[in-house]
Amino acid sequence: MKTMIVIVKTAVGYCRRSSSKQKGNHSIEFQKEQIILMANRMGYVIEGWCIDDAVSAFKTSAGERKGLKELYDLVLNDKASAVFFYDETRIDRSIVTFVNEIYKPLKLVKPNVKFYSTTSNQEWDPFQIDVELKLINASYESVTKSQRTIDSQKNLMNQKKRPGSRTPFGLKKIPSSDVQNENFIEDENASLIRFIYYLYIWGYSIKHITKILHNSQAPAPGGKVWHRRTVEEILKRPLYRGDNEWGSQKNIIKNPVIEPELYELVLQAKDLEKKFGQFSTAFTFRSIAYCMKCNVPLKTRNDTPSKATSPRKYQNYFCPNCNQKANLNRVHTVVNDNFFKHWAVALRSMEQAGLQKLKEMKKVIEKELDRLKVREDMLKYNESFIPSLETPSSIEKHYIQVKAKLNSHREALNNTLEQILNLLEDERSLRFTLHLSLSGSFNKLTDVEKRMIALTFIGKISINMDTMKVDIDYRLHPFIELEDKVSRLTEINNYKMDA
Numbered sequence: 016m017k018t019m020i021v022i023v024k025t026a027v028g029y030c031r032r033s034s035s036k037q038k039g040n041h042s043i044e045f046q047k048e049q050i051i052l053m054a055n056r057m058g059y060v061i062e063g064w065c066i067d068d069a070v071s072a073f074k075t076s077a078g079e080r081k082g083l084k085e086l087y088d089l090v091l092n093d094k095a096s097a098v099f100f101y102d103e104t105r106i107d108r109s110i111v112t113f114v115n116e117i118y119k120p121l122k123l124v125k126p127n128v129k130f131y132s133t134t135s136n137q138e139w140d141p142f143q144i145d146v147e148l149k150l151i152n153a154s155y156e157s158v159t160k161s162q163r164t165i166d167s168q169k170n171l172m173n174q175k176k177r178p179g180s181r182t183p184f185g186l187k188k189i190p191s192s193d194v195q196n197e198n199f200i201e202d203e204n205a206s207l208i209r210f211i212y213y214l215y216i217w218g219y220s221i222k223h224i225t226k227i228l229h230n231s232q233a234p235a236p237g238g239k240v241w242h243r244r245t246v247e248e249i250l251k252r253p254l255y256r257g258d259n260e261w262g263s264q265k266n267i268i269k270n271p272v273i274e275p276e277l278y279e280l281v282l283q284a285k286d287l288e289k290k291f292g293q294f295s296t297a298f299t300f301r302s303i304a305y306c307m308k309c310n311v312p313l314k315t316r317n318d319t320p321s322k323a324t325s326p327r328k329y330q331n332y333f334c335p336n337c338n339q340k341a342n343l344n345r346v347h348t349v350v351n352d353n354f355f356k357h358w359a360v361a362l363r364s365m366e367q368a369g370l371q372k373l374k375e376m377k378k379v380i381e382k383e384l385d386r387l388k389v390r391e392d393m394l395k396y397n398e399s400f401i402p403s404l405e406t407p408s409s410i411e412k413h414y415i416q417v418k419a420k421l422n423s424h425r426e427a428l429n430n431t432l433e434q435i436l437n438l439l440e441d442e443r444s445l446r447f448t449l450h451l452s453l454s455g456s457f458n459k460l461t462d463v464e465k466r467m468i469a470l471t472f473i474g475k476i477s478i479n480m481d482t483m484k485v486d487i488d489y490r491l492h493p494f495i496e497l498e499d500k501v502s503r504l505t506e507i508n509n510y511k512m513d514a
């Protein structure tokens with residue numbers, strides 16, 4: 016008789032329920048059932064449960080949640096060799112904190128600990144999530160939701176009902192009543208709206224986004240097909256950010272579909288594209304790479320013969336001044352190495368620096384508004400000395416012009432101030448940007464994504480093409496375009512007000 020030695024591996028299961036109202040697929044019991052099934056399949060026994068009940072993943076970061084803390088300690092003390100959870104939405108709506116505060120530190124001290132989600136038979140690896148999921152890593156939830164949406168839309172179609180209405184796509188209108196004004200809440204398509212914004216901040220063109228939506232048969236507004244214009248309009252629509260587009264009434268949605276920072280990054284992506292051209296290029300560092308000797312921006316050249324017999328590519332960066340050139344791969348390798356080392360250290364400080372910068376910008380703008388007030392008062396004072404004549408004098412015309420200038424300046428300042436305040440007020444500020452941290456593996460990114468990261472986080476790269484030594488100026492915070500705008504707005508303006 017053979018003796019069978021069964022080695023039972025122990026694991027810990029993690030469940031989270033965001034509110035006591037959650038039933039069905041998200042109830043703790045359901046999550047447990049699925050986790051046990053999955054663990055058994057993988058040869059594990061769940062020895063203990065860590066449960067966060069009625070905890071919003073949005074408000075509490077992963078490292079601060081009781082259940083996750085227990086989990087961390089269990090694994091740290093070798094009580095479990097694997098972690099099972101139901102799906103990504105159960106860990107954290109923004110998986111970044113989970114990855115940064117639990118996954119990465121545990122993997123560092125316990126490299127053999129394994130993570131499993133019941134949604135996949137593969138070991139869970141946040142760096143291996145496939146491209147589209149990775150792009151919306153903030154809300155894996157969105158994907159499941161979209162799928163559900165697609166299913167329900169298909170059902171509607173089958174019943175010959177037309178999905179959608181005149182209310183903006185992704186929103187449901189709650190008509191005004193005696194007690195409150197007209198209001199909007201998210202419907203099941205809101206996740207698609209977010210998906211579009213995410214793709215855009217990663218540098219994907221409107222054309223490309225339209226293609227993705229079309230190919231994945233995502234439901235389009237009004238049950239039609241996706242057009243570039245539809246996507247463009249979705250990226251612009253103020254209602255998604257909580258602003259009414261018809262009047263001055265602001266913040267009419269309590270929880271807007273698009274958080275201020277996400278919109279900020281959309282504006283930033285637009286500006287970056289305007290400044291540096293489209294993102295899809297193999298030359299990731301074009302226009303930020305400089306010749307170290309001549310201090311001029313390197314140009315790029317594709318020297319691959321059109322009828323190349325070998326698949327080898329001859330893509331080069333070259334200096335228009337000294338004509339020295341360097342192969343694309345060599346340049347990218349040295350920059351990537353440097354970038355990667357810098358990355359791990361920089362991220363944490365970047366979050367702090369970003370907040371700090373926002374506060375600074377707020378002060379600068381407020382100061383400028385004060386100065387503007389002084390100018391306006393002076394203008395009024397001077398104006399009182401103008402003798403009133405029947406026909407407006409050239410002096411009066413001049414005053415009118417200056418006033419108009421000051422007014423539009425104040426308006427621009429106020430708008431920017433509001434933009435900054437929105438970012439500061441948002442509890443999740445900077446989370447989105449830090450999502451870029453998930454791309455710990457720069458090389459796995461697409462060309463578009465690489466370029467977006469490079470333009471966002473690097474100011475200038477100086478390359479010595481003899482030694483391949485690089486000097487990189489990293490940006491200290493992610494709000495580059497906003498910073499530019501603030502400094503443009505607060506440069507000493509020469510208003511000729513002495514008449």
Ligand SMILES: [Zn+2]
Pocket residue numbers: 306307308309310334335336337338339
């Ligand atoms: Zn040169």
